Amino acid sequence: MKLTEKHQEYWRRNLSLTAGLLAIWFVTTFVVSWFARELNEITLIGPLGFYMGAQGSLIIYVLIIWFYARHMNRLDKEYGVQEGEDD
């Protein structure tokens, strides 16, 4: 089995999407928590550092996964690697 140039490109796009979303995940989780004390000085919906840990980061995680699923399912079709008719 030989992968075509198109297949390679599909995988590269998948990798860059994955890397980008992981970067958002990393910042949301570790960078924001690192500065939790400082962020608590700001009040948006409650102290910001606390709010991000309790709710904000969770919302971002849900959105990351939603975006990934939607984007990849479209990418499959664009590159002709989608599965059969089952849905």
Add this chain to the structure above:
Amino acid sequence: MSSYGQTLFNANLRRYYSFYTGGFIAFVVFVGILEMFGVPNKILGYIFLFATILLYAGIGFMSKTADVSEYYVAGRRVPAVFNGMATGSDWMSAASFIGMAGTLYLNGYDGLAFIMGWTGGYVLVALLLAPYLRKFGQFTIPDFLGARYGGHAPRLIGVFAAVLVSFVYVVAQIYGVGLIASRFTGLEFAVGVFVGLAGILVCSFLGGMKAVTWTQVAQYIILIVAYMIPVVWLSLLHTGTPIPQITAYTTVLPKVTALEQEFNDKASPKGAAEESVRAIFRERAAAADDRLMGLDTGGAAFLAAEKKKLDDKATELKMSATYEPKAIEAADKLVRDFPTDPAKAREQWSKDKAGASARAANVKAHAEAFAGKDETARDIAKRNFLALVFCLMVGTAALPHILMRFYTTPSVREARRSVFWSLFFIFLLYFTAPALAILVKFEIYGNLVGSSFAALPAWVSNWAAVDKTLMSIADINRDGIVQLAEIVIGGDLIVLATPEIAGLPYVISGLVAAGGLAAALSTADGLLLTIANALSHDVYYKIIDPNAPTTRRLVVSKALLLVVAVIAAYVTSLKPGDILFLVGAAFSLAGSAFFPALVLGVFWKRANQLGAILGMTLGLGVCMYYMYQTYPFFGINAAPWWDINPIAAGIFGIPAGLFGVIFGTLISPAPGQEVQDLVDHVRYPNLKDDLTTKTA
């Protein structure tokens, strides 16, 4: 299956579960009516316990199967939304349902490590594993390791790690089942364990993954309804708005913060009252400290002298003209409980000192991150918080019973959607828990504190009567008014007592207990099945007897299920140490053992057998070694590395595993063409002229 068949199946599922939800609500209303007619609470508890277990057993019975694919992966036809609900209840254990809000109540910000860790891990599942495992499409996680890296060794190490991790975790679940069953029905703990176990077994025994899946969907519906009703009601009560997830932060948290400041301000009336209690605890801590120092210098002689003082005091009271039975009883109790030898005395007095010092301390601000007395202490708290979040996340993306669920969807596309639905359904509970903690805190700080000991709310005395570790309250400074420093609350109380705190009828308490039971049972189901499948499929079928006929494979699997369940229940009935530690340990262990080998198996074609073997053993080894060295249970108490707590041992184990895979791979030849083809196979949802791994 044809797409028409699957569409019809999906439509039927939606109809069944709509009926089911309606039926369940009708059932709760019916029990509520029974309560109005004066049926005693204990009977209501029994009704909830047995009705729900019968229900799960019924679903298990209806889903019985003799088909291998249905038994192991529910026939791979579970639609994304339903797999999401099943994963949700598979995931949310007794610790999530009962314990988490309590942890947040007690620890404030620092408890959020669990909230973030146990949700953010799904990002890793979605991006790095779920779609690829689904495309691979076998039955277990060791299956993937075996096929990707070749030979029996990676598979066997995988089986060992899967069994270890799942067993540690399942013991904690069965413990939760026993606890809830005994508290709400008055059954004995051990009896409660076996009643719950019966419910688990009927379900998984008859129908394997198929039965477990449909039961878990039913359990999710119960647990989410049970969690939401009391919180929404509490929010409505305090803020007039039924959306606790917003009002807790905008309206209630500022009030809690204001109360915290008042308690810590000695000039305010409430602060002065708190201070008078704290002064007493400071004296007690000092007294315990004096005794400890006396023990250091005087030894056994000092102990005898102290005991004599108490004896004299008791005698004096008995001889005195004014007869005070209560004081005499208290003095006698002190004599009775006096430690018998210096070692016991040291242990008890150290505990007294620590307990009194803790209660003499100021109130910690709920929203304050990484609280500590100085910069160093805050730094250590921050480091441990981040390390724990990391371990919980990576561990989430490596727990076999969760990853296995993504084998059950009809396609890669559905697997990706399914992770979204999983996290969405988990999110509903997780983003409510911190709000619940704040609302309960306000209730206690605002209403219970400052009320009179003569008129305590009913729930306080009820729970204090049930279990002193959950609720203990005493008028330390004898002013007749409740101060915060006079209350000790156990974390597990928060969720279970919320209905009573909110003034809801007992039927809602029963519902919450049923929700906790559903959470524990559903997780136990998934875990037991994982263990039994790893042993029957990976060890028996793949290694011992690859020619075994289908019927024998299923018989072996079911027999193992029974054996594992009984062993797990037996271990649970011994009530082993710290349950919370066990759960936390499972995440570090799973992350260290599986995560590097699984992820690099997909993303790095070069990764090979030696790398996998080295990575998994090194990761698991480092993680276990660190826990063994530092966790007090093992009695070694070596100095921790960089002040990291043993629960976050994965922070060392996971990089060690990663290093092991890379190092082992680079010192040995690249894997052959068929492995490269397998990697391409899992990377693309559909390739022309591709090899096939779909076998029944």
